[in-house]
Amino acid sequence: MDRKIKFTTNKSREKMREGTITYFQSQGFNLTNNDELSIQFERGSILRNMLTFNPLKWKSIVEISFDKNDIIANFEINTVFQAVSHQEENLWQEFISNYQKTLQTNQSFISENEAQLKDTRKSSYQYVRRSMLGAIIFGLPGGLLAHLTGINLLMLVAVVGGGLLFLVMSINKDKSKTYSHDKDSQQ
Structure with missing residues (x-):
């Protein structure tokens, strides 16, 4: 399951990078690459895909690049051993949308992510x-x-x-x- 977003913000590149790192690390993602123009996060494993009820812990790679005021984010979500439900798709979509909202509004949407995750687990x-x-x-x-x-x-x-x-x-x-x-x- 791949997702891609592109959006513009009025922040400096450094603020975009800081906000991005804070958002993903607060959600349990590991920073694996940190260049001036791009950042990469990873989480999960194929084994965890079989064992978890948290889709955000599935094996995933998030690559984010910064170009002036534009942010381009690519999400590669490995769904091996998963029969992906509509709720799980919505959870990822909401997580991605909340990333964009976080950078554009300087507000935290972590509680919204947690509420969506709770519904998905049910x-x-x-x-x-x-x-x-x-x-x-x-x-x-x-x-x-x-x-x-x-x-x-x-x-x-x-x-x-x-x-x-x-x-x-x-x-x-x-x-x-x-x-x-x-x-x-x-x-």
């Missing part, structure tokens, strides 16, 4: 519950079939398949609801 837990339900619904008959045939792998396939099926169906259903709601509100 929705993630709902997806986990739905996935577990799918694992149970498919796992019970899969277990019975494995017992009757002596092929134990059938239960594992049924549990994993049911869990993944319910997870993907739930995410797609929620995305389609949101996108159809967005279209209706634009008309």
Whole structure:
């Protein structure tokens, strides 16, 4: 998932750099490159992608360049091992937007990021519950079939398949609801 923004601010390059470093480091990103005209931050790992309910901890690289009063920010968000939900996409979009607002207004939007993260985690837990339900619904008959045939792998396939099926169906259903709601509100 890649995102890019470009915006203008009336700050000096040094103030833009200071504000950028403060924003990203306060959110847990590590400064990995600090040149006069560009800054790079990194966070997360492929392993963490599988284990965290915080999308801001996914493996990501943020490259920011400064050109006079313009800021160009590229966000490379690695979504390996993720079925990205609409809420997770919105969290990143809000995080990026809040970066821009922070530099343009000199106000902190950290509490807004934390509130958005809290909502995203709640929705993630709902997806986990739905996935577990799918694992149970498919796992019970899969277990019975494995017992009757002596092929134990059938239960594992049924549990994993049911869990993944319910997870993907739930995410797609929620995305389609949101996108159809967005279209209706634009008309």
